[in-house]
Amino acid sequence: MSTPAQSAAPPPATESTSLAATLPPSRSLSPNPFLVMAFLLLISLIGFGGYRASEYQGMQILRTDAGHRLDLFAAAVDGIVNRYAHIPATIQLNEEVLGVMQRTRHPGSIVAANRFLQRLNEHIGSIAIFVVNERGIVIASSNWGDPDNSFVGEDLSFRSYFLDGLAGRSGHHFAIGITRGEPGYFVSHPIRSGNRVVGVAVIKISLGQLDKAWDLLGAPALIADGNGVVILTSVPEWRYTALTPLPLDTRVDIKLSRLYNDGPIGDFPVSVNPDPGPEGQIVHMNLRSSSPGVPAVRGRPDVAGSYLVHGRGLQDVGWRLLIFSDLRPVRAQAFGHGALAAVATGFVLLLLLVVAQRRRIVRQKLEAKELLEQANAQLESKVARRTRALTDTNARLRKEVAERQQAEQTLRAAQDELVQAAKLAVLGQLAAGITHELAQPLGAMRTLSGNAVEFMKRGNLATVEQNLGIIARLADQMGRIITPLKTFARKSPAIPAPADLAHAVGAALFLLDQRLAKAGISVDNRLEAGQHIAWCDQNRLEQVLINLIRNAGDAMAESPLKTLQIDAVQLPDGSLELAIADSGCGLPADGALFEPFFTTKPAGEGLGLGLAISRDIVREFGGDLRAENRPEGGARFILNLPAAPKESP
Known part of the structure; x- marks a missing residue:
């Protein structure tokens, strides 16, 4: 049913829509992918350009620095190698050396030449100074006194520096000594007698100082x-x-001259x-x-x-x-410069973007302010009309709320009356069984009381006492039968309290004991007292259990095996599940089980309100009621109930 409030709701939405239409369209900050790609490409290009420029500059600096270092080291090499390169040219000026070059030399002249070369070598600090005759044999050397390392007698005719000296040229060659295997720089100069070359003077300069200068x-x-x-x-x-x-020819020359000692x-x-x-x-x-x-x-x-x-x-x-x-x-520095250029470019672009966006926001604010001023003038003219409409609507809503509250109270009272009527209907059905249960104790009490009178007249007080004790036990038994009926029939509001599920199930089974026994139904009650305490109204819970157990008994009317199983478990969340399973015909497949006035019983045997009312009762406790078919046949109704709160110590 539509209400005035519902019909009055659309106009404000229409007004807000029209107001939104007058405002300028929102310009979101979502970036254009092509613009983002262009920015990234520009940043990458500038970063790469910065890298290349820094690398080029670093390479130029490195080239200049390397050139300076090469010049300094070349000067050092020249100073070490050529410092004594003039010595071989001066050796031929010594008479002792010229004397050993003559064909008819005196033995004493060789000793004199060796000593001269030894003194000269000790003065300048070279490795060795020696002279070679025209056949390439060393005839005098500065190391003549060292028998293990003396060059005297060595054949050096294959050496390039000897061949250069013999040809009348100065020789400059690196070679590895054949005596000690020590590398050195050999400088040779021809020794002339007139216009004829009669020998070669050679100095071997050490290169050890260069190894220390790297x-x-x-x-x-x-x-x-x-x-x-x-x-x-x-x-x-x-x-x-x-x-x-x-x-190949160079390799042959190297092999012949033994420059690198083979x-x-x-x-x-x-x-x-x-x-x-x-x-x-x-x-x-x-x-x-x-x-x-x-x-x-x-x-x-x-x-x-x-x-x-x-x-x-x-x-x-x-x-x-x-x-x-x-x-x-150089490349690490270039990478840093390129990254710095890319970051700086990104920062500048981002700054420009922020400035542009800020200008756009300011422009939008100005446009929005102007439009809002126009809209404000329109809204002020509508406020009075909408206020009157809302006042009328609120008055109608308050009236409807009062009517709905009255209807809910009436519905709740009707539901309570239905629950009470269902209880009384159950009591009416149980009247015959209860009458039978009470008739036997009453007959026994009548007989025992008459016997007690007779025995009292006879003075047999022991027997009278025994009969009166039996009558007291029968009275207690009748009280136990009547008490559940009084509790079940009492009309009272639902007040949640700790309720033992075993007691509630036991009371329901007691009231339906004769009905279940007459139908031949065996009951498997697995509940034990004190194990499962729910938070609900026990009287209302017994009403739900009686309804479910009666329905289970009706469902097993035609079943060859009639078994009613009742069990309870506690779920991990703390709530309790009480399951009532039967071996009957099962549930219909249309899913309308809990709808009001839906029933599977024959006409006149049920109104179809029992399960709907039962679920409402359970939901008032904060629980729920659901049903399902059992795989082995029959149906199972499951009550989900909140557990009673634990008492604080």
């Missing part, structure tokens, strides 16, 4: 001779490797251009963390990375100096 470069470095073979390096694994593949010449770990040019060459390789200029990494002896190679030629000795500058710091 740390000054602060980066891995190497020195390659004219053949492209690494002769000095800060990385031990690189020593005596060829920067580029050696031609040791194998390996390949350099990576392909390196001996002359990388001013821009340098970038190579990728693994270096041991113990090498100079390579950062140590715990647990990783090899460090992979990219390196910028720069070179410088040592013109006086014909060598090539290469330095390997680590690019990781």
Whole structure:
């Protein structure tokens, strides 16, 4: 039924809709995906550009720094190697040396030449100074007094520096000594007698000082001779490797001259251009963390990375100096600059977006303010009309609320009357059984009282006392029969209290005992007193149980096996479930079991209100009533009841 309040509700919604239509459309802050992609692309491009610019600048600084370090180290090499390169040219000025070069030399002249070379070597601090005759045999040497390391008598005709000196040229060569296997820089000069070359003067300069100077470069470095073979390096694994593949003729010359003492010449770990040019060459390789200029990494002896190679030629000795500058710091710094550029760009774009959004919000507020002022003028004209309409509507609502409250009270009173009528109907059905139960004790009491009078006349007081005791027990038995009837028939309001489910079930079964026994129904009551205490009105609960047990008995009227099972369990949430199961015909499939006036009994045997009223009673307790079919046949009605609160200590 529609009410005035319901008919008056739509107009305010219509007004709010019209008001919303007058306001400007809301501009949400949801971003445009294409705009977001454009912003991200711009930030990425600027970040990449910052990375490339920083990398380029860092590479230029690295090239300049590497050039300075190469110049300083080249000057150091030149100072170490060429400091005594003029000594062989002055040896031929000594008469003792010229004397041992003559064919008819005196034995004493060899000793004099050895001593001169020894004194000269001790003065300048080289490894050795010696002279070789035109056949390549060492005839005098500064280390003549050391029998294990003396060069005297050695055949050096295969050495390149001897061949250069014999040809009248100054020789400059790196070689490994054949006596002690010690590498050194050999400088040779021809010894002339007139216009004829009669021998060669040679000085062997130590390169040990260069091995101590690698740390000054602060980066891995190497020195390659004219053949492209690494002769000095800060990385031990690189020593005596060829920067580029050696031609066959070069390998043959190396083999014949024994420059590297017949040791194998390996390949350099990576392909390196001996002359990388001013821009340098970038190579990728693994270096041991113990090498100079390579950062140590715990647990990783090899460090992979990219390196910028720069070179410088040592013109006086014909060598090539290469330095390997680590690019990781440059690229790490470039990555930081690129990230900083990207973040700065993002911040600027975000700031611009915030400013633009703020301007948009201010503009929207101004537009909304103007429209709200217009709408306010319209609303003020409608307030009076709506106020009067709402006043009338409220008056009608109060009247309807009062009518509904009166109807609910009438309905509740009718429901209580129906419950009481159902109780009285049950009592009427139980009258015959109760009469039978009371007739037997009454007849016995009548007989025993008459006998007591006779025995009293005879003076047999013991028998009289015995008969009176039996009469008292029969009276108590009749009281136990009548008390549940009085409690069940009493009309009282539902007052929740702790109720023992076993007592309530026992009272219901007692009232229906004759009916169940007459129908041949066996009862399996699994409840024990004191185990399940519910919070409900026990009188109303007994009414529900009687209704459910009667319905179960009616459902088993045609069943060959008639069993009524009653059980209760406590759920994890603390509530109780009381189940009444039968072996009858089961429940209908239409689901209208709890609807008022629905019944499966024949006409005239039921109104169809018992289950609806029972569920309402249980719901008043805060519980519920549901029904289901049993898999083995029959139906099960389940009462869900709240548990009684525990008493505080």
